[in-house]
Amino acid sequence: MAGLSTDEIMGIALEMAGMHHPPADSAIYVEGTGLSKVMFGIDIGTAELLLARQLGCDGVIAHHPAGGSAQLNFPEVLTRHVELMVEHGVSPTAARDAIQSMMTRALLRAQSQNFDHVPSVARLLDMPFLNVHLPLDEVGRRIMVDTIGRHCESLGRPASVQDAIDALLTLPEFANAPTRIMVPVGAVDRPLGRVAIVHGAGTNGGYAVARTYYEHSIDTVLYIHVAPEDAQRLRSDTRGNLIVSGHISSDMIGINQFVAKLEERGVEIVRMSGLEQWGTDQPAVEEANIEDAEPEQPVVAEENSPLRLLEPIVIPATIETETGTEPEDVPEPAPGTSIRTDTQELPEVNVEETSSVPEGTAKLPSTVEMDEDEEPEAETPPPT
Numbered sequence: 336m337a338g339l340s341t342d343e344i345m346g347i348a349l350e351m352a353g354m355h356h357p358p359a360d361s362a363i364y365v366e367g368t369g370l371s372k373v374m375f376g377i378d379i380g381t382a383e384l385l386l387a388r389q390l391g392c393d394g395v396i397a398h399h400p401a402g403g404s405a406q407l408n409f410p411e412v413l414t415r416h417v418e419l420m421v422e423h424g425v426s427p428t429a430a431r432d433a434i435q436s437m438m439t440r441a442l443l444r445a446q447s448q449n450f451d452h453v454p455s456v457a458r459l460l461d462m463p464f465l466n467v468h469l470p471l472d473e474v475g476r477r478i479m480v481d482t483i484g485r486h487c488e489s490l491g492r493p494a495s496v497q498d499a500i501d502a503l504l505t506l507p508e509f510a511n512a513p514t515r516i517m518v519p520v521g522a523v524d525r526p527l528g529r530v531a532i533v534h535g536a537g538t539n540g541g542y543a544v545a546r547t548y549y550e551h552s553i554d555t556v557l558y559i560h561v562a563p564e565d566a567q568r569l570r571s572d573t574r575g576n577l578i579v580s581g582h583i584s585s586d587m588i589g590i591n592q593f594v595a596k597l598e599e600r601g602v603e604i605v606r607m608s609g610l611e612q613w614g615t616d617q618p619a620v621e622e623a624n625i626e627d628a629e630p631e632q633p634v635v636a637e638e639n640s641p642l643r644l645l646e647p648i649v650i651p652a653t654i655e656t657e658t659g660t661e662p663e664d665v666p667e668p669a670p671g672t673s674i675r676t677d678t679q680e681l682p683e684v685n686v687e688e689t690s691s692v693p694e695g696t697a698k699l700p701s702t703v704e705m706d707e708d709e710e711p712e713a714e715t716p717p718p719t
C-alpha cells in the first residue's frame with residue numbers, strides 16, 4: 336500500500352534520534368495506514384483536526400504533546416535534564432535537586448489537564464493522529480551542538496557568546512527566522528567558555544537548572560526559550576551567559592530533518608502551525624548573505640525603558656515588551672504548600688541506566704513533594 340502507517344512515521348523519527356521506543360512525550364493517538372497526505376503542525380488541537388479533514392489529509396502529526404499518554408507522562412522526559420547535566424560534569428545529586436521543583440509542577444500540570452480532549456476528536460473523525468516530540472528535539476540539539484562546536488573550533492581563538500550566535504545563524508532555521516536569538520543573561524561580548532545546549536529535555540530547565548550549570552563550571556547555557564522571571568533571577572544572582580535561541584525556530588531544526596525524510600518516502604506534508612516555509616525552501620545558507628543574517632548591533636534599552644530590566648540583551652528594535660508573564664492555565668500552589676502521599680517517592684533518576692540517548696525508559700516519578708520552605712518558581716513552561 337502506498338503511504339506510511341502511523342507506526343512507520345513514528346519509527347522514522349525514532350531511528351533519526353537513535354531511540355528504540357517512543358519516549359513518554361510522544362504517542363500515536365489514532366492509528367492508521369497508507370497515509371499519503373499528512374498535516375503537520377507544532378501544535379494541533381481540535382480545529383486543526385477538522386481542518387485536516389477539510390483539506391483532504393489522511394493523517395495529522397503534531398510536535399507538542401496533544402493529550403493521552405504524551406501529556407500524562409510528559410514529566411518523565413524532564414529527567415533528560417539530569418542526563419544532560421551529568422554529561423556536562425554536574426553531580427547526579429545536584430542534577431536531581433535542580434529538577435525537583437520543575438518536576439513537581441509538571442506532575443501537577445499533567446494531572447490537571449483534560450488529556451483526552453483532542454484525541455477524542457481525532458477518534459470521532461477517525462483521523463490517524465500522532466505526536467513526535469523528544470526525538471525531533473534531540474535531532475535538533477545534536478545539530479546545534481555540532482554547528483556551534485565546528486564554528487568555534489574554526490576560529491583559532493577563544494570564542495565569544497556572539498560567535499555561538501553567529502554559528503547558529505548559519506542554520507537556515509535561524510537565518511530565516513522571524514524571531515531573534517537573545518542573550519537575556521550575560522553579554523554577547525563575553526567569553527563563551529564551556530557551553531551546555533539544553534534542548535530535547537521536555538522544556539527548558541528554568542532558573543534552577545541554569546544556575547546548577549553555572550555552579551558546575553558551565554559558562555554559557557542555551558535554552559530555546561525561558562520565562563522572563565527566570566531570566567531576571569539568573570541576572571540577579573549568577574555570572575553565566577544565557578543564550579535563548581527562539582522556540583519555534585529551534586523546534587524546526589529537528590522537524591525539518593524529519594519532514595525531509597517523510598517527503599523522501601512520498602508523503603505530502605501540509606505545513607502549518609510553525610512549519611510554514613520560512614524554515615525551509617529558503618535560500619540555502621551558502622546562497623543567503625550571511626553578512627546580512629548576522630545580528631544587528633545589540634539594542635541597549637533607554638534609561639527609563641522597561642527593557643532596562645533585561646539589559647544587556649540582543650533584541651530587535653521593534654520587540655514588543657510584555658509587562659506580564661506567560662499565561663498560566665494551572666494555578667500556582669500557594670507558597671509553603673506541601674503535597675505528599677504515603678505511597679509516593681521523590682522522582683528517582685537512574686543516571687547510570689539512562690545516560691546518553693533517551694529511549695523512553697525513564698520511570699514516571701511517583702512523588703509530588705514540595706519543601707515547605709521552598710520558594711515557588713515560575714510555572715513549568717509548556718513542552719518545547
Ligand SMILES: [Zn+2]
Binds near residue numbers: 582586718719
Ligand atoms: Zn517546542
